[in-house]
Amino acid sequence: MQGLIFAIIAVVFAPVAGGLLAGLDRRVTAWMQSRQGPPIMQAIYDAAKLFGKEKLVVNRWQILCAWVYLIAAAMSVGLFFAQADLLIIFFVQAAGAVFLVMGALSARSPYSQIGAQRELIQILTYEPMLILVFVSMYLVVGSFNVSDILAYESPLIAKLPLMFIVLGYALTIKLRKSPFDFSTSHHGHQELVKGVLTEYSGPFLALIEVAHWYETVLILGVTALFWATSWYWMLLLLVCVYFAELLIDNTMARMTWRWMLRYVWGIGLALSFINFIWLYAR
Amino acid sequence: MSNLLLLLIVLPVAAGTACYFLRSGSLRTAIVTVTGAILAVASLGLLQQGAFAFQPGSFLGIGWGSIVTVLDFALLFVVLYFGFKLQNLLIKLFTVAQIALLGFFELFMVEHGAGGPALVADNLSLIMVLVISIVGSLICIFGLPYMKEHEAHLKLKKSRQPQFFLYLVLFLGAMNGLVLANNILWLYFFFEVTTFCSFMLIGHDKTDVAVRNATRALWMNSLGGLAFLVGMVWAYAQTGTLDVSAMLAAGPATGGLLVAVGFLCLAGFVKAAQLPFQSWLLGAMVAPTPVSALLHSSTMVKAGVYIVLRFAPMFRGTFVSDGIALCGAFTFLACAALAIGQSNGKKILAYSTVSNLGLIIACAGLNTPLALSAAILLIIFHAISKSLLFLCVGTIEQAIGSRDIEDMRGLFKTMPRTAAIAIVGILTMLLPPFGVLLCKWMAIEAASGHLFVVVMMALGSALTVLYWARWAGLLMGGHKIGGPSERQPLFTSFPLKLLCLGAMVFGFLAPLIYSELLAPLMSSAAMTVDNGIIATATGGFAIYPLFLLIGVASLFALNRAMRxxxxxxxxxxxxxxxxxxxxxxxxxxxxxxxYSASNYYLGEFFGEARLTLGANIAAVGLIVLMMGGAL
Structure with a gap:
């Protein structure tokens, strides 16, 4: 019952937190680039404005896909705060990601088609990394349930330092930060227009924006599990991680998907193997 | 009891023969439909009766055991005849070896009294019978209008449908016999019958490529048959019994017996088209679609995984078990990667089949109650979803004249019904809360302790998402939801709709299937089921609440989209x-x-030409590792 209450609170407040974080993200980025930047609430204003726009679609599948993406993202956040099984949470999240891609593929625009293909490759890149992170948590704690991981007495990061780096790759891809932002980016003037998001517009784009905020909260939640023994350290860890993401975003150039697949799988698998062997040797 | 068994095993033989001799189309339709219905009902009846052991009496004064022996030799000589006709050295070699070994075994070694009951069913066999009889029958029924259209397309002078349905329906009987057989000689006989039926069906169209691929299927499966025979003779030499359940009851095998089990599993690998034997199943797609659907979903390849699962208690806790898990997981990963490089819809389905069978075999190798439950559930869910997808591709191919997924772009516009069903079929293969994903979840949780197996499962699972999502996405599109609908003949739409419904609903029944049928099979409880919430030792899957939430959410999203x-x-x-x-x-x-855009097929990473050789070499290495573990 307590889990259900947590879940409902999380589903209600996660978009607000995600939206504010997106605003903060833009402010800090602006600060790094010696600009003033928009107000913290800007991301939320933008979404609110989108909700009021005309409903333009290429076909109605997009409406379905946008809604499913949002619902799956919200549900995965709910499940996370209800302290369910990590793999299930992940699979529900993945279902949403798949629908985002399918909606983009349903429109015959080359921009959204290629954006969708690239998004799929991004999913292909981060998915195994996330599963391995969850498996490593299981190897330490002996359970996939968030509740058991939270109850573990020492911070996981001490035993899984390399898996934390692996999670960092997944986080960077999932947050659509450079050098991994080629399915879409924050700016609509790249070679693919808005890539996978090109054909979503108006209220449906707003749904996707909100879903993205949910996903940000989810993945930061997973990050928080690495130091769940103390609120203070958890918060510090999150702030550091997000700041590192911004730093990476602002200092890296976009690379190609070939590079991403080779690099992330190569490094990610190597790090996972080493960290797993440490655990087995223990 | 004996009547039900007669219906399940002998009726398909009789019905197939009737199809062959009564050449009228309407009679054939009636026979196949009625046989399908009877099989489905009989399989449910058998389930109702539960586990049993049965020794059939005699037929016209001759014991059934002798009849099986005679038919066995007859079949081997027929295969040998085809070996000479096709001038294939490998078929001749493997078949002659089988005849010699079987002859030696029958004449000098075996004591037929040691057989035990010839037919025994536990819940695993009963589940297999259900899958074979229901899914298989639906495919046969779908085949009726399909083959009419197929032959109209080929402009044949004389219809070859009688022969086609002979083997198609016969196949179901042979499969039922295979999963119910307890005398290992019977098991071997039915194993060979499925090999022969699949050979005849793959070569049905008699084009050059069909004959070539059928020949390959025959020699590979003859090799599998030889491996089975070697394993069988060796096991008899060690245990002195032909009774499979007696062998299983003796517990984990050691020494020489373990080698025998290794050979039996190798036979299962060939039949389940595991790497490096995948090429026969890929070649099988030249056959008319109902054949592919049957081979890939409810019969043939499932016989392979059944053999491995059946003998799983004998290699529990040995290195062979770990070897099997590695082989299976590697096939899961490699075939998922190979599927990405394909644009041919049937080939994607074929690689996906091999990949899923790999997952089942990996679970059999993990050999924990959780993993074995995942394997058996996956057999059910995969059979339903995969047969559905094959039938969809067949329907689409007859309408648009291509099986290339690029040509299916925006198919929803012209074929809304088939496209929607295909999309649902694909989603049931990959998304929660449907059954296949449930099994994948169980498999990963069961594999968490095995470093290499779990890494391969994680990578394979991500690769799987890619090739399914892109296919489902491009089927969407077109303009109107609720526009003019498409016409389907009754015998096309009925199997499609029923399988589609089954694919969606069966995930919901998973907790029930586990607690009613699978739990009694397991040595210890794999998980607890409480009001549809599955809890394992390591995690949990709240199936009913999730189903409810996702169901309501999907209805809401659909409503937004349409209204x-x-x-x-x-x-x-x-x-x-x-x-x-x-x-x-x-x-x-x-x-x-x-302008136009097409999919990325990532040929430089996942092209067939690039991966196949290396994957086959690695797979051979793993099989050597597995067999070596038995020594």
Whole structure:
């Protein structure tokens, strides 16, 4: 019952937190680039404005896909705060990601088609990394349930330092930060227009924006599990991680998907193997 | 009891023979439909009766055991005849070896009294019978209008459908016999019958490529048959019994017996088209679609995984078990990667089948109650979803004349019904809360302790998402939801709809299937089931609440998509004024510029030519590792 209450609170407040974080993200980025930047609430204003726009679609599948993406993202956040099984949470999240891609593929625009293909490759890149992170948590704690991981007495990061780096790759891809932002980016003037998001517009784009905020909260939640023994350290860890993401975003150039697949799988698998062997040797 | 068994094993033989001799189309339709219905009902009846052991009496004064022996030799000589006709050295070699070994075994070694009951069913066999009899029958029924259309297309002078349905229906009987057989000689006989039926069905169209691929299927499966025979003789030499359940009851095998079990599993690998034996199943797609659907979903390849699962208690806790898990997981990963490089719809399905069978075999190798439950559940869910997808591709191919997924772009516009069913079929293969994903979840949780197995499962699972999502996405599109519908013959739409419903609903029944049928099979409880909430030692899957939530959410999303008012549908953005509604824009100098985009097939990473050789070599290495573990 307590889990259900947590879940409902999380589903209600996660978009607000995600939206504010997106605003903060833009402010800090602006600060790094010696600009003033928009107000913290800007991301939320933008979404609110989108909700009021005309409903333009290429076909109605997009409406379905946008809604499913949002619902799956919200549900995965709910499940996370209800302290369910990590793999299930992940699979529900993945279902949403798949629908985002399918909606983009349903429109015959080359921009959204290629954006969708690239998004799929991004999913292909981060998915195994996330599963391995969850498996490593299981190897330490002996359970996939968030509740058991939270109850573990020492911070996981001490035993899984390399898996934390692996999670960092997944986080960077999932947050659509450079050098991994080629399915879409924050700016609509790249070679693919808005890539996978090109054909979503108006209220449906707003749904996707909100879903993205949910996903940000989810993945930061997973990050928080690495130091769940103390609120203070958890918060510090999150702030550091997000700041590192911004730093990476602002200092890296976009690379190609070939590079991403080779690099992330190569490094990610190597790090996972080493960290797993440490655990087995223990 | 004996009547039900007669219906399940002998009726398909009789019905197949009737199809062959009564050449009228309407009679054939009646026979196949009625046989299918009877099989489905009989399989449910058998389930109702539960586990049993049965020794059939005699037929016209001759014991059934002798009849099986005679038929066995007859079948081997028929295969040998085809070996000479096709002038294939490998078929001749493997078949002669089988005849010699079986002859030696029958004449000098075996004591037929040691057989035990010839037919025994536990819940695993009963589940297999259900899958074979229900899914298989639906495919046969789908085949009726399909083959009519198929032959109209080929403009044959004399219909070859009688022969086609003979083998198609016979196949179901042979499979039922295989999963119920307890005397290992019977098991071997039915194993060989499925090999022969699949050979005849793959070569049905008699084109050069069909004959070539059928020949390959025959020699590979003859090799599998030989491996089975070697394993069988060796096991008899060690245990002195032909009774499979007696062998299983003796507990984990050691020494020489373990080698025998290794050979039996190798036979299962060949039949389940595991790497490096995948090529026969890939070649099998030249056959008419009902054949592919049957081979890939409810019969043939499932016989392979059944053998491995059946003998799982004998290699529990040995290195062979770990070897099998590695082989299976590697096939899961490699075939998922190979599927990405394909644009041929049937080939994607074929690689996906092999990949899923790999997952089942990996679970059998992990050999924990959780893993074995995952394997058996996956057999059910995979059979339903995969047969559905094959039938969809067959329907689409007959309508658009291509099986390339690029040609299916926006198919929803012209074939809304089939496309929607295909999309649902694909989603049931990959998304929660449907059954296949449930099994994948169980498999990963069961594999968490095995470093290499779990890494391969994680990578394979991500690769799987890629090839399914892109296919489902491109089927969408087109303009109107609820536009003019498409016409399907009754015998096409009935199997499609029923399988589609089954694919969606069966995930919901998973907790029930586990607690009613699987739990009694396991040595210890794999998980607890409480009000549809599955809890394992390591995690949990709240199936019913999730089903409810996702169901309500999907209905809501569908409602928004179909009923939203004031939605304006416009052409996509292409960086210029659209000329027609799709496909071209007004470019510079007022010229019309057509555009198109297609999928990434990532050939440089996942191309067939690039991966196959290396994957086969690695797979051979793993099989050697597995067999070596038995020594």
């Amino acid at each position: 939203s008012r004031d939605v304006r549908e416009v052409a996509p953005y292409v960086g210029g004024a659209n000329v027609t509604d799709e496909g071209a824009f007004n470019g510079p100098m007022d010229t019309v510029v057509p």
